[in-house]
Amino acid sequence: LLPILLHQFIYRKANPTTLPTFLLIGPSGGGKTALLTLTERNTVLPTHTSTVPLAIEALLPEGYTPNSAHYRSAGDPAYERARRFLLLDTPGHGKLRHFATTQLVNPTNVRGIIFVVDAASVAEEAGLNEAAEYLHDVLLALQKRYTGAKTSKGPKEIQVLIAANKMDLFTALPPHLVKIELEKAISEVRKSRAKGLKDSGVALAGEDDSLDEEREWLGEGGEGSFEFAQMEEVGTSVTVKGGNVTGGGVDVKSWFEWIAEQL
Ligand code: GDP
Numbered sequence: 001l002l003p004i005l006l007h008q009f010i011y012r013k014a015n016p017t018t019l020p021t022f023l024l025i026g027p028s029g030g031g032k033t034a035l036l037t038l039t040e041r042n043t044v045l046p047t048h049t050s051t052v053p054l055a056i057e058a059l060l061p062e063g064y065t066p067n068s069a070h071y072r073s074a075g076d077p078a079y080e081r082a083r084r085f086l087l088l089d090t091p092g093h094g095k096l097r098h099f100a101t102t103q104l105v106n107p108t109n110v111r112g113i114i115f116v117v118d119a120a121s122v123a124e125e126a127g128l129n130e131a132a133e134y135l136h137d138v139l140l141a142l143q144k145r146y147t148g149a150k151t152s153k154g155p156k157e158i159q160v161l162i163a164a165n166k167m168d169l170f171t172a173l174p175p176h177l178v179k180i181e182l183e184k185a186i187s188e189v190r191k192s193r194a195k196g197l198k199d200s201g202v203a204l205a206g207e208d209d210s211l212d213e214e215r216e217w218l219g220e221g222g223e224g225s226f227e228f229a230q231m232e233e234v235g236t237s238v239t240v241k242g243g244n245v246t247g248g249g250v251d252v253k254s255w256f257e258w259i260a261e262q263l
Contacts, residue, residue, distance in 0.1 A: 019057065020263055021086040021109050025138060026116040027130050031165040034245040035116060036089050038252065054089040064256050066263035082263055085111070112159045112262045113138065114255070119164040119172035119242065122181055132185030135162070136193070139186075139231060139238075140218045146234040147215070155235070161258045162240040168247030175242035179228065182240075187226040190218045 024032040039058045060066060062074075066082035073079060115135055121127030142158055149155045164178040173181065194217060219230035228238035241254040 019084055019086045019109065020111040021055075021088055022259065022262075023110060023113045024087060024089045024116060025113055025134070026163075027118070027121075027127075027134055029121070030116040030118045030131075031163075031245050032089055032116045035114075035163070035165075035252070035255075036087060038245055038250065039087055056087050056089075058085055058087050059083050060085065060260055060263060061256060064260040067261050068263060085259065085263060110158055112161060112259070113142075114161045114163050114259075116163045116165055117178070117182075118166050119175075119178050120166050120169045122164075122178055123171055123173050128181055128185050129189075132182055132189050135182060136186050136189040136218060139236070140216070142236050143218060143231070143234045144215065146236070157235040159262055160231070160236055160238045161255065162238065163255050164240055164242040166244055166247065167242045167251065168244040168249070172242075175240045178242070179240040183225065183227055186218070190226060 024036060026032055036054065036056060040056055060083040066079070069076075069079045069082040072082075115138065117131045117135075118127065122131050139160070142160070145155060145158075162178065162182070164173070164175045166172050167174075219226045220233070228240075231238050239258060241258060243252045243255050244250065245252060
């Protein structure tokens with residue numbers, strides 16, 4: 001009970017409706033908790049629990065400038081305010097993934113998604129496929145959110161950072177290969193999902209079967225391969241950057257730079 005109370009307390013305290021929020025998503029073991037713990041060092045409200053999603057209110061570390069405060073100087077109240085953000089951890093366990101999906105459907109000032117992936121595990125088929133399936137579903141949820149928006153302007157953009165973690169391991173794929181491998185694997189996921197939809201007859205139940213298929217198809221139509229660049233059409237840019245949270249040393253510079261750009 002205590003973790004739940006604490007969790008609610010922090011939610012209220014941190015006021016997620018006003019602070020820019022970043023979701024930590026990704027397969028279990030990728031390094032989300034480790035990254036959260038590291039970020040906690042700059043945190044206003046530290047806490048700890050592993051079974052419920054965990055929000056921390058963090059400060060952009062010294063040396064990074066929030067994009068919205070480029071023309072202000074450190075110490076200026078507006079500058080200091082712009083450094084604040086929420087980091088929301090979501091359990092990577094399959095059954096708990098609905099937490100992440102709920103956040104996507106009903107975002108409370110979600111500015112970006114940090115998809116943490118073990119760059120060594122995606123060098124192998126099982127790890128790659130698990131990450132690709134998860135990422136496919138996240139991107140499809142973002143696409144649906146955009147295409148289903150009521151306003152002509154579309155909803156507020158949500159950017160995606162693929163944090164290719166564990167670069168300290170010599171088996172880790174470099175970021176550009178993580179990108180290529182994930183794009184290839186997601187192409188396969190969307191092909192098999194489309195086939196599954198057809199086989200199950202879901203798409204044929206209504207008259208609008210082609211429309212249903214289209215809605216479930218990530219990125220551009222056609223038989224070509226999926227590329228992250230296709231997400232630009234639905235207001236999401238996907239960036240892959242390498243780093244490591246533990247191991248030989250810490251290198252999270254490119255990730256904090258990315259967060260700074262979204263603030
Ligand atoms: P989560 O399931 O995504 O929250 O992953 P965790 O944060 O629990 O990390 C899973 C394991 O990977 C832990 O044993 C971490 O110590 C380890 N880990 C996290 N980041 C790194 C990293 O950058 N390099 C290495 N070598 N191990 C890491």
